[in-house]
Amino acid sequence: MDQVTLKADLDALTTAQNVSMEEINPVTGLTTRERLLVQRSWQELLKLGRSTVGIEIFDRYFTMFPQYIQAFKKFRDIPVEKLKSHPRLKAHGTTVLNALDSIVGRWRCFRFYFVPPSFNH
Numbered sequence: 069m070d071q072v073t074l075k076a077d078l079d080a081l082t083t084a085q086n087v088s089m090e091e092i093n094p095v096t097g098l099t100t101r102e103r104l105l106v107q108r109s110w111q112e113l114l115k116l117g118r119s120t121v122g123i124e125i126f127d128r129y130f131t132m133f134p135q136y137i138q139a140f141k142k143f144r145d146i147p148v149e150k151l152k153s154h155p156r157l158k159a160h161g162t163t164v165l166n167a168l169d170s171i172v173g174r175w176r177c178f179r180f181y182f183v184p185p186s187f188n189h
């Protein structure tokens with residue numbers, strides 16, 4: 069990951085003096101500047117690889133909230149110490165990353181994803 073380019077881009081977005089940067093999206097409550105900061109950071113994160121990031125997110129999530137492993141039919145029978153390296157976690161992590169990418173990447177259409185009943189779980 070090119071930390072220098074990322075930092076330069078984030079600094080430029082943070083300090084850009086443009087009135088449209090302060091426009092607030094009524095659905096997300098985020099300004100244009102905030103959306104662009106998230107999208108630029110997300111783009112950089114994906115360079116690590118979707119399955120790598122997906123596995124890491126689930127590993128951290130299940131470490132913080134182990135009780136939610138039981139919610140997943142496909143994980144509940146896997147011993148917890150084997151979960152991080154299990155192919156099912158990799159597959160699910162990649163699916164969730166793809167779903168997140170379609171949301172973050174097409175954020176201008178955010179309402180279609182997050183206004184019920186489209187987002188129902």
Ligand code: HEM
Nearest residue numbers: 136137138139140141142143159160163164165167168189
């Ligand atoms: C923005 C956050 C989330 C996204 C983008 C997301 C995305 C997805 C997707 C795409 C699937 C379908 C996977 C498949 O068909 O194989 C799924 C399934 C599921 N999600 Fe999420 N999810 C999110 C948050 C959560 C959270 C916080 C929970 C809480 C436990 C959760 C619980 C589940 C469960 C239980 C399933 C069914 C898995 C199974 O078949 O065993 N999700 N999610």
